[in-house]
Amino acid sequence: xxxxxxxxxxxxxxxxxxxxxxxxxxxxxxxxxxxxxxxxxxxxxxxxxxxxxxxxxxxxxxxxxxxxxxxxxxxxxxxxxxxxxxxxxxxxxxxxxxxxxxxxxxxxxxxxxxxxxxxxxxxxxxxxxxxxxxxxxxxxxxxxxxxxxxxxxxxx
Amino acid sequence: xxxxxxxxxxxxxxxxxxxxxxxxxxxxxxxxxxxxxxxxxxxxxxxxxxxxxxxxxxxxxxxxxxxxxxxxxxxxxxxxxxxxxxxxxxxxxxxxxxxxxxxxxxxxxxxxxxxxxxxxxxxxxxxxxxxxxxxxxxxxxxxxxxxxxxxxxxxxxxxxxxxxxxxxxxxxxxxxxxxxxxxxxxxxxxxxxxxxxxxxxxxxxxxxxxxxxxxxxxxxxxxxxxxxxxxxxxxxxxxxxxxxxxxxxxxxxxxxxxxxxxxxxx
Numbered sequence: 208x209x210x211x212x213x214x215x216x217x218x219x220x221x222x223x224x225x226x227x228x229x230x231x232x233x234x235x236x237x238x239x240x241x242x243x244x245x246x247x248x249x250x251x252x253x254x255x256x257x258x259x260x261x262x263x264x265x266x267x268x269x270x271x272x273x274x275x276x277x278x279x280x281x282x283x284x285x286x287x288x289x290x291x292x293x294x295x296x297x298x299x300x301x302x303x304x305x306x307x308x309x310x311x312x313x314x315x316x317x318x319x320x321x322x323x324x325x326x327x328x329x330x331x332x333x334x335x336x337x338x339x340x341x342x343x344x345x346x347x348x349x350x351x352x353x354x355x356x357x358x359x360x361x362x363x
Numbered sequence: 364x365x366x367x368x369x370x371x372x373x374x375x376x377x378x379x380x381x382x383x384x385x386x387x388x389x390x391x392x393x394x395x396x397x398x399x400x401x402x403x404x405x406x407x408x409x410x411x412x413x414x415x416x417x418x419x420x421x422x423x424x425x426x427x428x429x430x431x432x433x434x435x436x437x438x439x440x441x442x443x444x445x446x447x448x449x450x451x452x453x454x455x456x457x458x459x460x461x462x463x464x465x466x467x468x469x470x471x472x473x474x475x476x477x478x479x480x481x482x483x484x485x486x487x488x489x490x491x492x493x494x495x496x497x498x499x500x501x502x503x504x505x506x507x508x509x510x511x512x513x514x515x516x517x518x519x520x521x522x523x524x525x526x527x528x529x530x531x532x533x534x535x536x537x538x539x540x541x542x543x544x545x546x547x548x549x550x551x552x553x554x555x556x557x558x559x560x561x562x563x564x565x566x567x568x569x570x571x572x573x574x575x576x577x578x579x580x581x582x583x584x585x586x587x588x589x590x591x592x593x594x595x596x597x598x599x600x601x602x603x604x605x606x607x608x609x610x611x612x613x614x615x616x617x618x619x620x621x622x623x624x625x626x627x628x629x
Contacts, residue, residue, distance in 0.1 A: 247488055271492060272485040272493055273388075273490065274390040274483070274485045275519070275521065311428035313452075323450060349597060357453065358425075359484075
């Protein structure tokens with residue numbers, strides 16, 4: 208509050224690495240309410256609870272779409288004999304991120320159906336029993352471990 | 364309203380592609396069917412498949428999933444062994460005039476490949492977070508009930524588009540080789556689309572599921588035939604699609620400079 212923040216941004220060409228026009232801006236921090244700033248809500252590997260067993264090797268769940276979808280980019284490893292993978296988080300999800308989603312997956316395994324398309328129902332929840340977690344539960348197609356779950360998932 | 368446009372080109376020899384879309388500031392829903400011959404030189408020279416289109420509402424997107432399918436049938440004297448298959452591949456919007464498709468070469472030897480784009484492309488870091496929809500269970504009914512569906516057969520309905528997930532459970536034995544038809548209660552009647560059932564054991568292409576084509580029109584689901592391993596245990600056939608509702612066509616939505624819209628059969 209009261210501090211001045213300077214921001215410099217560029218578009219980066221991911222092919223060449225070259226940057227384009229530079230944009231510079233500054234603002235004095237006021238209260239969250241008056242700034243109109245909406246924090247970007249996103250869950251990644253950095254948000255995993257280190258004290259719990261995890262069933263993902265990659266996790267990126269991005270809520271910043273401004274659309275009725277969550278963007279997934281995760282690799283589910285599965286666990287035990289259950290066709291699901293849990294990512295346990297180190298803090299609760301904001302209430303507007305709690306819900307159910309569904310996204311596409313594609314196998315990354317070896318052998319039968321290694322590249323099979325699948326659908327996953329995804330529960331985003333805060334549990335008083337085992338803490339906040341994101342559960343990727345297999346539904347359609349042949350179940351494969353590991354599987355990458357990617358793309359937009361409707362949220363309801 | 365559904366916005367219709369045609370592609371202006373591509374780099375893999377696919378010919379003109381007809382799109383049906385719904386576009387908003389933060390996302391676009393695109394529906395199209397793309398076929399190409401993997402033997403053509405343009406395809407073989409491409410690293411990423413690119414479709415060139417008139418201006419989209421968003422300038423780039425995160426990755427989404429589209430469905431790649433191929434035909435693989437073995438004709439014997441008394442029957443055809445259908446090993447059609449498919450899987451999900453990645454797609455994204457590179458810039459407002461370029462839609463990219465992952466080049467997935469595993470089935471190039473099968474001949475013509477068809478990709479079903481029934482996807483939502485979203486931008487990220489939009490300054491606002493996800494908006495929740497409402498899940499609606501689809502009530503699949505028939506005069507004589509012979510099809511049975513998983514509880515994960517549902518849709519999420521919006522004014523101009525709908526998300527659809529259907530999951531097959533079983534079929535009465537005497538109907539297993541018949542054309543299927545069912546009413547889709549609670550599903551919008553202004554959706555007209557071919558949709559792909561992914562699932563079923565694929566004996567000759569074991570790296571992927573089978574693929575079977577179904578159709579939705581005026582709230583009626585039809586599926587004339589299925590691949591041969593469709594009902595194999597553990598290969599649960601499913602449909603996953605973001606579909607544009609036809610609604611009432613907006614006359615002002617015709618794109619300029621891309622040629623007249625020449626029909627859409629997806």
